Amino acid sequence: MRLAGWGRYPAVEATLRGMTDAATAAQLVRENDSLIARGNGRSYGDAALAAGPVANSLPLDHILAFDAEAGVIECEAGVLLADLVAVLVPRGWFVPVVPGTKFVTVGGMIAADVHGKNHHLAGSFGNFVESLELLVADGTVIHCSRVSHAQAFEATLGGMGLTGIILSARFRLSPIETSWIRQETVVAQNLDALMDAFEASRGATYAVAWIDSFATGPALGRGLLYLGEHMRADQLPPSLAGQARKLPAARRRRVPFDFPAWWLNGLSMRAFNALLYANGRRTAGQATIGLDKFFFPLDAILEWNRIYGRRGFCQHQCVLPLDRSRDGLRRILEKVAAAGRSSFLSVLKLLGPGRGMLSFPMEGYTLALDFPMSRATLALMDELDRIVAECGGRIYLAKDSRAAPEALRSGYPELAAFRAARAALGAGGKFQSHLSQRLEI
Amino acid sequence: MNAPRSLLILGATSGMARAIARHYGAAGYRLHLAGRDMAALERDAADLRVRTATAVSCHSLDVLDHASHAGLLNELEAFPDTVVCAVGLMADQAACSADADLADRVMRTNLNGPAHLLALVGERMAARGAGTIIGISSVAGDRGRASNYSYGAAKAGFTAFLSGLRGRLAATGVHVMTVKPGFVRTRMTADMDLPPALTAEPQAVAQAIFRAQEKRRDVIYVKPVWRWIMLCIRLIPERFFKRMSI
Numbered sequence: 273m274r275l276a277g278w279g280r281y282p283a284v285e286a287t288l289r290g291m292t293d294a295a296t297a298a299q300l301v302r303e304n305d306s307l308i309a310r311g312n313g314r315s316y317g318d319a320a321l322a323a324g325p326v327a328n329s330l331p332l333d334h335i336l337a338f339d340a341e342a343g344v345i346e347c348e349a350g351v352l353l354a355d356l357v358a359v360l361v362p363r364g365w366f367v368p369v370v371p372g373t374k375f376v377t378v379g380g381m382i383a384a385d386v387h388g389k390n391h392h393l394a395g396s397f398g399n400f401v402e403s404l405e406l407l408v409a410d411g412t413v414i415h416c417s418r419v420s421h422a423q424a425f426e427a428t429l430g431g432m433g434l435t436g437i438i439l440s441a442r443f444r445l446s447p448i449e450t451s452w453i454r455q456e457t458v459v460a461q462n463l464d465a466l467m468d469a470f471e472a473s474r475g476a477t478y479a480v481a482w483i484d485s486f487a488t489g490p491a492l493g494r495g496l497l498y499l500g501e502h503m504r505a506d507q508l509p510p511s512l513a514g515q516a517r518k519l520p521a522a523r524r525r526r527v528p529f530d531f532p533a534w535w536l537n538g539l540s541m542r543a544f545n546a547l548l549y550a551n552g553r554r555t556a557g558q559a560t561i562g563l564d565k566f567f568f569p570l571d572a573i574l575e576w577n578r579i580y581g582r583r584g585f586c587q588h589q590c591v592l593p594l595d596r597s598r599d600g601l602r603r604i605l606e607k608v609a610a611a612g613r614s615s616f617l618s619v620l621k622l623l624g625p626g627r628g629m630l631s632f633p634m635e636g637y638t639l640a641l642d643f644p645m646s647r648a649t650l651a652l653m654d655e656l657d658r659i660v661a662e663c664g665g666r667i668y669l670a671k672d673s674r675a676a677p678e679a680l681r682s683g684y685p686e687l688a689a690f691r692a693a694r695a696a697l698g699a700g701g702k703f704q705s706h707l708s709q710r711l712e713i
Numbered sequence: 714m715n716a717p718r719s720l721l722i723l724g725a726t727s728g729m730a731r732a733i734a735r736h737y738g739a740a741g742y743r744l745h746l747a748g749r750d751m752a753a754l755e756r757d758a759a760d761l762r763v764r765t766a767t768a769v770s771c772h773s774l775d776v777l778d779h780a781s782h783a784g785l786l787n788e789l790e791a792f793p794d795t796v797v798c799a800v801g802l803m804a805d806q807a808a809c810s811a812d813a814d815l816a817d818r819v820m821r822t823n824l825n826g827p828a829h830l831l832a833l834v835g836e837r838m839a840a841r842g843a844g845t846i847i848g849i850s851s852v853a854g855d856r857g858r859a860s861n862y863s864y865g866a867a868k869a870g871f872t873a874f875l876s877g878l879r880g881r882l883a884a885t886g887v888h889v890m891t892v893k894p895g896f897v898r899t900r901m902t903a904d905m906d907l908p909p910a911l912t913a914e915p916q917a918v919a920q921a922i923f924r925a926q927e928k929r930r931d932v933i934y935v936k937p938v939w940r941w942i943m944l945c946i947r948l949i950p951e952r953f954f955k956r957m958s959i
Contacts, residue, residue, distance in 0.1 A: 273906035293753070331728070334760040345763075359764050 275326060278577055279316040280584030281645045281673055284706065289325045291332055291350075294405075294413060294439055300327050301437065301702070302411040308705040309437045311350060311377030315384060316587050317673025318706035319432050327437060329379050335359070336440060344402070346442040349379030354571075361563065362517045365445040366502075369397040372619075374568045379438040384670035385430030385631040387638075389478035389500065389567070392624045396633050397443075398429030404441040409702035413439060427693035430631030432669055434703050434713060435694055450516045452503040453478075453566040457556045463493025463602055467637070470497065470622045477501050478566070482552075483618040484545045485641065488609045492602065495620065496552035500566050509560065519564065526574040530582050541616045580644050586673060588653050589640035591623055592665035597637040600663035604639060604656055611652045615641035629690045630713075632668045640671070650674055669707060677712040687713070717767075719743040721793040723774060723830060724800030726753045728899030729849065732915035733797055736923050738765030745789055747774035776800050776826030777818075782833055795845040795926065796834050798827050802864075809863035816863045823867035828874045835878050839885040845926055846882075846889045848875040852934070855893070855943045858959055879931060890925060891932045894918050895939040911936065 276283035288310070291297040300307060309327045310320035320326060332350035339345070343365050345356070354374040356367055371386040380386075385398045403417035406428055416425035428435045458473075460466035466481055473479050478500035487494045505516050570576055577585065592600040601620075608614055619640045626633040641656075643649040657679045660667060666683025667675055681687060691713070694700055707713075720737045722730050725746035738744050738761050746754050746761075746769065754771040761769045774785055786792070802822035809816040831846055838844030853861055854868030872891055879889035896912040913921075913935045925933045934940045949957070 334756050335763045336756070336759060338763040355764070 275321055276313075276584070277316050277318060277320060277673065278314050279586055279645070279671075279673055280577055280580070280582070281586060282318055282321070282706070283584070284318075284321050286321055287325045288328050290328045290330075291437070293332070294407070297327065297332075297407055297437055297439060298411045298413070300325065301407055301409065306702055306704045308703060308708075309349075309379060309383070309433045311380035311383075312352060312375055314373060314376045314380060315670045317671065318710065319384075319670060319672075320380075321706045322704060323706070324704065329377060329437075332379075332439065337442075340365075343445040343447060344442060345445060346440060347378055348440045349377060349382075349438045351378050352376070353378070353381065357563075358519060360445060361448070361451050361519055364447060364449065364517065366448045366563075368394055368400045368444065368446040370567050372568065373571050374564075375571060378441055378443075379433075382429060382438055382441055383431060383433045385627065385633070386670070387621075387623060387633045389480040389498075389621060391633055392474060392479065392622045393477065395624060396430075396627060396631060398627055398631060400444045401429060402442045402444065404428065405439040406435065407437040407439050409436065409698040423693045424697055426627070427629050427690055427697075429627060430629055431690065431694070432630060432707065432713075433705065434630075434708050435697055435699050436703060448502045448517075449505045450503045450508055450512075451519055451563045452508060452512060452516075453500045453561055453563055454503050454507070455559050455561050455566060456499040457552055457559070458497040458499065459553050459556045460497060461494050462487075462491055463605065464598070466493055466495050466497060466620065467598060467601075470620075470637075473497065473499055474622075479622060481620040482548065483605070483620055483639075484549045485605060485608055485614045485618040486542045486545050487549075492609070493605055494549065495618075496549065496556075498566075503560065512560070519562070525572065527576055527578040529578065531579045541614060544616070545614075583645045585642055585644050586649055586653060587640055587642050587671040588656050589638060589668040589671040590656070590660040590665050591632065591634055591638040591668070592636045592660065592663045593634065594636045596663040596665070600659060600665065601637060601639060603659050604641075607655055607659065608641065608652065611648070611655075613643055613648060613652050615643055617642045628686045629693070630669065630684060630687070632666065632670070634666065636665065638668075640668075669711070672707065672711075675711065677710075680711045680713065717741055717743050718795070719745065719791065719793040721745040721747060721789065721796045723747050723796065723798045723827070724776070726750055726757060727799050727801065728915045729894065729897055729918055730797070730799035731757055732919040733799065733922060734761055734769075735764055736916070736919035737795075738767040738769070740923065741767065742795070743767055744769045745772060745793060746770070747772040747785060749773070749775055776830065777821055779826070779829045782830045785830075786833060786837065792837055792841065792844075794843070795847065796831070796838075797847045797849070797922075798831055799849045800827050801849065801851075803861075804864065806859075806861050806863060819863045820867045820870075823864065824870040824874070827871060831874075831878065835882055835887065835889075838887040839882055842886045844887045846875075846878065846887065847892060847922060847926065848889070849892050849894065850875065852893045852895050852939055852943050856946050856954075860959065888926075888929050890922075890930060892918075892922055892925075892935070893933070893939065893943075894935045897935075911938065911942075 275286040306324040308322040329350035332348040334348045336346040369388045381397045385396045387396045476499040481497040483495040623633045625635045661682040720742045725748045758769040850872045851868040853865040854872045857865045875891045896907045921935045
């Protein structure tokens, strides 16, 4: 069947095989020369595509244990974050690190070592993983933690599925009193102001900025910084007193068809971004919003990737070291504007120190840019990669569908350590994706 | 305040059955899971207790062992309000044609076993004067097709059995509902490339069943489009139908 990532590029012919339990998963590993695990297909590029079978983890969807006193949960790799949020929030717990969509699996969150809007304080999801069961190349299962198979454990956090198949994991949760977020919106008129606002908000639990990538000249990098705090029960307005931990029923819309290629033109994107900025200026200040709306705003539009049409889209997400961020971000935004290929949705976050190996986060600013797929987009991305490399930054593998091996080598200094850990597991030939082959991991 | 209602699921480890258990559990039903693989049932039960915070018990069931059926019903501490039969075995037609024993097992698993067990359930519910029996049959039973007539014959039989049982129990206050899901994205179909417009997620099946039970519907197709598809398929004259490869 045709299979693709969230960006719908590349789409390849692949064989999807369901893993119904540990035994069928082990059989898949033993019977095939090479394969790769896949969760809910939310990585953007070719991380969960392969020439060999693609092992679908969605049937592995059991929550195995939940300690409601200590706030620790153990579940299989195919459990969706959406299910965890629905189960945990009413009981006063939240997943300590969540990406921008809740339609990801736990296995995917570990394999991409996802970060959230709180990375500057909390770090990545891997920080909260206590242990995981890893199906390795010989078909056996090893229990990995910081004390048992520690090297395999570290390599698997952010390892893009290349060390083995994650069957289940145990991780810590964080306590919350309500399902509501106090959001503060700060308007920044250019890149310097935006970054100053980030620096001034280092104590905020959550921080994320949207950038209007159509703004140029003195307004280059203008945007809105959204800060968020979990609300305590005693901070809720009386109107919400009865629904302190309620998750409002999602009002979802679905993109019903593939949009034609012409519609996402410069004009419509520019108008959308200008509207967003104007709206932010008008409503800047404090607001009380639901947890879903704060963390997963795009999930309200199911299959939003279809607005980019059949050819799909590309996201370029990089992180630049703190001391090179101001200069590097300016160069990237100028390059994008000069190419006349402004990004429909551009997101900026401040990251804290990272975990190493193939895990993406490192201390500095991370910028994510979305472009409709085209030859010009691919050429622009190569130029952006050069700027990232010159600044000593790196690109996010979970978003990538087109980078060259050089981008990986220059960005991930611990690649050799990862390769050694992967070799020690005998995983090199067994667990391969189009991404691992393209980047020569 | 009424005591919580309870649900017995026969064949509880299938993807569809698990979605049904989650939906009814979330709606406050106590759950009794019956199936062959006790280890898998216990894993499902642990998952359901976390997800729905409801009481869950597990019971061993071999649907082919008719002598054991009464024992299963006797070991439940209270007879359930609703019984769902999700027992099923799908097998490739070529394999069935080549292996008479497999074809026989398809017949006994999809028809003989469930019919025997649900007949017992029906009598007990009739004696009580209340209850709901939900049988998961299949669109494959609406007409025998060259590509899966062993499975289709068994499901056609099961559909007829449910229809008859519904008539038998109508006067007793017991409700019998037949469910024909169409394509469902489950473990059984995880490797198949199914047409999205015709394919239901297991959660959607569970929701449709729950709502249909509340409305006391007799026969439901989960996706309404299937009613029309199967109507067309049934209307094709046999002399054309026999030459079609569907």
